[in-house]
Amino acid sequence: MNRFLIGILFLFLAGPSFAANVILEGCDKLTFNKGTVDCQVLKGNVRFRQDQTVMFCDSAYFYSGQNSFDAFGHVRVVQDSTTLTANKMFYDGNLKLMRVREDIHMTSGRMTLTTQKLDFFRDKNYAFYDSGATINDPGFTLVSQIGYYYPDSKKAIFRGNVNLNGLDYRITTDTLTYNSRTSEAWVLGPSKIYRDTFIISTKQAYMNNAIGEFKLYRRSQVDNESLTRHVVADTILYNRSSGDAKLYGKIIIDDLNQHMSMYGDKAELSQQPVSFGYLTKNAYVKEYSTNDTLFLRADTLTMLTNADSSRIVEGRNHVRFYRSDFQGKSQQMRMFTKDSLVLMYGTPVLWSDANQMTGDTVRMYMKNKRPDFLNIKGNALVIQRDDSVNYNQIQGNDLEGFFVDSNLRKVVMKGNAMSVYFPKDKKGDLIGVNHNMGSMMTILLNEQRKLDKIMLEPGTEGTMYPPFEAPKEVMFLKGFSWQQDVRPKKASEIFTLFD
Numbered sequence: 001m002n003r004f005l006i007g008i009l010f011l012f013l014a015g016p017s018f019a020a021n022v023i024l025e026g027c028d029k030l031t032f033n034k035g036t037v038d039c040q041v042l043k044g045n046v047r048f049r050q051d052q053t054v055m056f057c058d059s060a061y062f063y064s065g066q067n068s069f070d071a072f073g074h075v076r077v078v079q080d081s082t083t084l085t086a087n088k089m090f091y092d093g094n095l096k097l098m099r100v101r102e103d104i105h106m107t108s109g110r111m112t113l114t115t116q117k118l119d120f121f122r123d124k125n126y127a128f129y130d131s132g133a134t135i136n137d138p139g140f141t142l143v144s145q146i147g148y149y150y151p152d153s154k155k156a157i158f159r160g161n162v163n164l165n166g167l168d169y170r171i172t173t174d175t176l177t178y179n180s181r182t183s184e185a186w187v188l189g190p191s192k193i194y195r196d197t198f199i200i201s202t203k204q205a206y207m208n209n210a211i212g213e214f215k216l217y218r219r220s221q222v223d224n225e226s227l228t229r230h231v232v233a234d235t236i237l238y239n240r241s242s243g244d245a246k247l248y249g250k251i252i253i254d255d256l257n258q259h260m261s262m263y264g265d266k267a268e269l270s271q272q273p274v275s276f277g278y279l280t281k282n283a284y285v286k287e288y289s290t291n292d293t294l295f296l297r298a299d300t301l302t303m304l305t306n307a308d309s310s311r312i313v314e315g316r317n318h319v320r321f322y323r324s325d326f327q328g329k330s331q332q333m334r335m336f337t338k339d340s341l342v343l344m345y346g347t348p349v350l351w352s353d354a355n356q357m358t359g360d361t362v363r364m365y366m367k368n369k370r371p372d373f374l375n376i377k378g379n380a381l382v383i384q385r386d387d388s389v390n391y392n393q394i395q396g397n398d399l400e401g402f403f404v405d406s407n408l409r410k411v412v413m414k415g416n417a418m419s420v421y422f423p424k425d426k427k428g429d430l431i432g433v434n435h436n437m438g439s440m441m442t443i444l445l446n447e448q449r450k451l452d453k454i455m456l457e458p459g460t461e462g463t464m465y466p467p468f469e470a471p472k473e474v475m476f477l478k479g480f481s482w483q484q485d486v487r488p489k490k491a492s493e494i495f496t497l498f499d
Contacts, residue, residue: 243271374401
């Protein structure tokens with residue numbers, strides 16, 4: 001774009017500040033207009049000069065007393081390496097005003113401007129067109145309805161259906177402002193910027209090609225070429241050289257291929273060497289690969305995208321998640337899309353149907369996006385409310401859980417296994433309190449998600465207490481804590497329920 005701006009500048013070069021006389025250097029025929037004493041009629045090879053600018057035409061009316069002329073036919077203006085041609089031109093040497101009309105072609109180096117109307121104000125130091133123009137250069141083509149140029153500041157303004165096509169980018173906008181001295185550009189109004197593999201939709205943007213800097217405002221959106229991934233935010237700051245971006249205000253990062261959306265009010269993203277980013281301030285994730293959407297929130301969410309497009313999403317501090325078939329909370333959580341694994345640690349709690357599960361570390365493996373296998377390491381404890389006062393419980397060092405259609409149907413507890421449950425007769429009356437201890441226990445749950453059977457390994461010791469006679473230490477195993485009051489019952493509660 002610099003050659004275009006230099007081309008427009010040709011009329012200002014070497015021009016003195018005072019109004020020098022317009023000099024008639026030659027013509028084939030000179031006569032006087034009888035109706036106007038001061039008007040000379042010039043025909044054939046007409047040539048004028050003012051300062052360093054030489055002007056040619058087929059014929060002209062020369063007003064020597066007014067230091068001006070009207071030029072017609074094959075108008076040509078030459079200064080240094082810049083040439084302008086047109087059909088008509090009025091030139092006022094006192095005001096240094098040039099009004100050029102019809103079939104205008106201005107060439108400077110390899111740049112050409114084509115328009116039907118161009119006004120050039122030398123005294124006020126700006127050029128203007130308002131009937132549409134096309135600027136062609138080996139590096140770009142620009143089309144706009146209106147254009148201004150201010151040589152003192154090296155600033156150009158293009159308005160009205162602006163289309164800029166470069167070698168590796170394209171811009172469509174209502175208004176484009178460009179400064180050739182600083183390589184800075186602004187777009188205003190509904191705009192699209194096509195560059196690299198991105199499509200940017202914005203109403204206000206700043207660009208600096210010299211340092212590869214982009215600043216997008218007024219809720220801009222960035223899409224990839226296939227329109228399968230997009231980023232929306234009130235403000236987006238992007239450095240093309242480093243691939244780093246900062247986002248602020250009502251952020252949406254949506255990946256249609258991964259069926260995942262991320263939200264927050266502050267984020268930083270990096271593309272090199274791999275795609276990595278974090279979100280904070282009201283941050284949460286939606287994973288919608290099935291009809292049952294997973295909602296996950298945390299104080300800070302990070303996301304790493306590997307070369308194979310698999311992702312690791314991590315939540316830190318006040319982690320809460322909700323899906324209709326399972327819910328949970330912890331201090332930290334990771335989701336591995338490649339391994340279909342959800343990892344929870346930092347006082348994790350996982351709820352599935354009527355079951356509450358806790359331990360040092362929780363691993364839940366998914367199959368076809370649904371819970372398939374559960375492993376809890378260290379201080380594993382499963383609690384299921386039996387009635388208003390009693391809770392079925394099983395505890396041990398290591399838990400393995402098996403799901404059928406997203407429902408927990410089998411639990412195997414290993415290592416120092418203990419259980420307490422409340423068997424009933426056919427009428428539903430309490431028989432007693434059954435307390436067992438052994439190396440391993442297997443618990444089966446029925447279709448109603450209730451405890452159906454406990455299978456004990458050899459060597460297991462058990463005691464059946466009569467109803468209401470079991471000691472308190474038997475009724476509640478070590479680490480018992482019923483946390484139903486902080487269990488998210490719907491998606492919105494991941495933002496409101498905390499310890």
